[in-house]
Amino acid sequence: MSNQFVASTIALAAVVAVASLMPPPAIAQPEGWVTESVCPDNTATVFHRCALEAAQAFDPPRVPDGGPDLGGIWRLRAPGMYEDLEAHPRTEDDQGGPGGIVDPPDGKVPMHAWADARRRENADSYIHHNAACLLSGVPETMYMGGTFQFLQTPEQLLMLSEDAHAYRSIPLDGRSHISENIRLWNGDSTGHWEGNTLVIETTNQNGKPWLDQRARFYTEEAYVVERLTLIDANTLHYEATIDDPNVYTQPFTIVLAYRRSTVEGFEIMAMACYENNEALMDLYRGVGYGTYPGISAAEAREALEAGR
Amino acid sequence: MDNPLVATFTALAVVAALSSLAPSPAIAQRWVAESTCPDNTPAVFHRCAMEAAKTFDPPRTPDGRPALGGIWHLPNGDAGGPYEDLEAHPSTLDDLGGPSVIVDPPDGNAPMHAWADARRKDNAERYIHHYAACLLSGVPDTMYHGETRQILQTPDQFVLLSDKTHAYRGVPLDGRSHVGESIRLWNGDSRGHWEGDTLVIETRNQNGGPWLDQRGRFYTEEAHVIERLTLIDPDTIHYQATIDDPNVYTRPFTIAVPYRRGAQAGFELLMEACYENNGALMDIYRSLGFGVYPGISPEEAREALQTEQ
């Protein structure tokens, strides 16, 4: 049951979602992204299979130091993912979407039974992190909000999002992770190239952001591996595998498609969120909601033992 | 009237004072006893020291300056307890006693305006001396409160370490300007330069929180203090300080004390944890109605002077 208070923030995205179900036309769309693509992006599983093939044949443009150039303004093509990772219908609260899980093949989030029950309870007591302008963690940052800017230098890939002016800085210099005693909202990421794919490993998250508005959660022990690959000049294939045995019965993988923006001189907006959010926070608290406190790995393991 | 509660701190000093009165060579002394100038009366010492300085060629540092570095003791037993009272005062249960350390004016009295002299007596009834609260002593009280100090000298810095509440004074010798007037510091802002073989230190930017002695003698943040340190023999420093604050004193006045070089090999300065162990005493002071002296602004001091006239 999605949090109805967040519905108002995603109205614009609904328009985008409907448009994506139409076949790509020959001319640049007023929506502002390149529609010609080697792979259709309306269903994650279809896109994924196509992309894996296309990647093998594509020789991407490179940056001076040699890696593929992932820089640019990217528009997310994954309707409704932040609402629900699984396929879900259009309603008053939701855009709806086909879901983004490619593994397991049934497209369902493989939660332990206690965790699936727990998330439904949580959705009734806590607001989604985005409603409080809190950071979205990994991988939700990559599908919360529709527009991203990637800035690539030899040392790092900087991913800017429009969601509460968030940024993720991914070092590419092979450094080790920080100590496990440090927990960060967006975790600690390191990136390296495997052929033409940028592989990002993220640890040290704090487990407070949700994966979707259905309150799918994880613990601080979650290990996320993302893979970004250009499959043509204007399409980015993104996969994320989430591994947290405290909450999930197996690692599972989601796939997103990004299309390069065609808007001339586009400037990503670093909008103030929290500074204007006081009235809404009062509203949420007034009806008994609070911010989600997270669940520790230890507590999750106990719950698994107890079966609830 | 001296704050009786501070008397406890002087007990150890009394022992030190008594031992310093004994004849020197056969007994292990904390400082070098031989000196060009007798140091038992500041006025006498001062006159002698001014003469001795004229002919003494001090040991020097590699950069050619008099070597002031080392462990230095203020022989309280002989020079008395200036931190108790800058003026001459007798030995009592509360006080070591001693001669005046004021060498100018020649009468040895602190030249306070009348209102200020009345005010300090009043203050001593209501406030504890800064050291009772482990607060810093300012300039020049740091230089005569406590028997032992250590000087570290480099070409750019003169550093004075005190054994009271691990205080330090860093004095740059590189000719830089003072900090802005709106910055007030407990130990002020000091700048040093050499005049021949004398180190001259100018201090301003004090906050007027510390007293000059336990008799409550105070000053304001506009005080300007000039100190002069001169070696008059290998083991004696002649220390002078001129305090200039027309808001409180009718004229600048000068104190002088001797420092004697430490004689104990491998002596290490005590880093006193004062505040950390002072909680119970602060409670006692407060329950007896005493507080920490809040200082007096130059404006308030000038108004008091006006009212008096």
Add this chain to the structure above:
Amino acid sequence: MKALVMLTASAASLILFSTAGQAQEAAGQTYTPPRTSYGNPDLQGIWQVLNTAVWDIEDHSGSLGVPAGQGVVVGGQIPYQTWATAQRHENYENRLTADPEASCKMVGVPRITYMPYPFQIVQTPAQISILYEYVHSLRNIYMNSSHPQDVIEAPWMGDSRGDWDGDTLVVDSIHFTDQTWFDRSGNFHSESLHVVERYTRTGPDHMLYEVTIEDPEVFTEPWQMSMPLYRRQEDNARLLEYECYAYLEGEVDRKRSD
């Protein structure tokens, strides 16, 4: 004679050649910084200030929670209009609650630079982004472009446009709110604030940061701040986070459930 002149000239050029572009910090000599692959001075890395400006940008004595400090305002005093001096005093009295930083809001420019946390400069040809630990503040400085005429809502970090003046990055920012303060002691501005920053590398690990503040609604004339930026030296130096409002909101929830 001619041969001697030529020899001297080549010797001179040899000296110039060897010192130019080197990582030297000789006093009085202008430092030539290394360049990015596309030819601009490279300002990248993790930087931080070491001063007391965040508490008070002017000279100040110490007080509980605040060390004494020398000001970063060039010339010493901020040239407030008369009414503004009174407002500043009022701000100071109410600083523990009225300062936006006290409620974990963004702190604007240039205060974000001298917050006591590291920040990271990332450069690309058309855009320089600066990432700050304090509530993940972000500034995107667009190069060779103009400010938009209007903004729907004033971004708390202003709208920034950058350009190169020799080896100095000059950043011009407008479209501020009036809700941010310059420090924790109540120095303030209006929405008409116009900030020009200059970032100049002075050595391998130092940068000079100079700021001109203009706000005709509050000050009698423009004024400046100046301070060094220091490169973080640790092998593992990196930005972590200070998610102030996350902690704040968490506290509110904890107290409500008690």
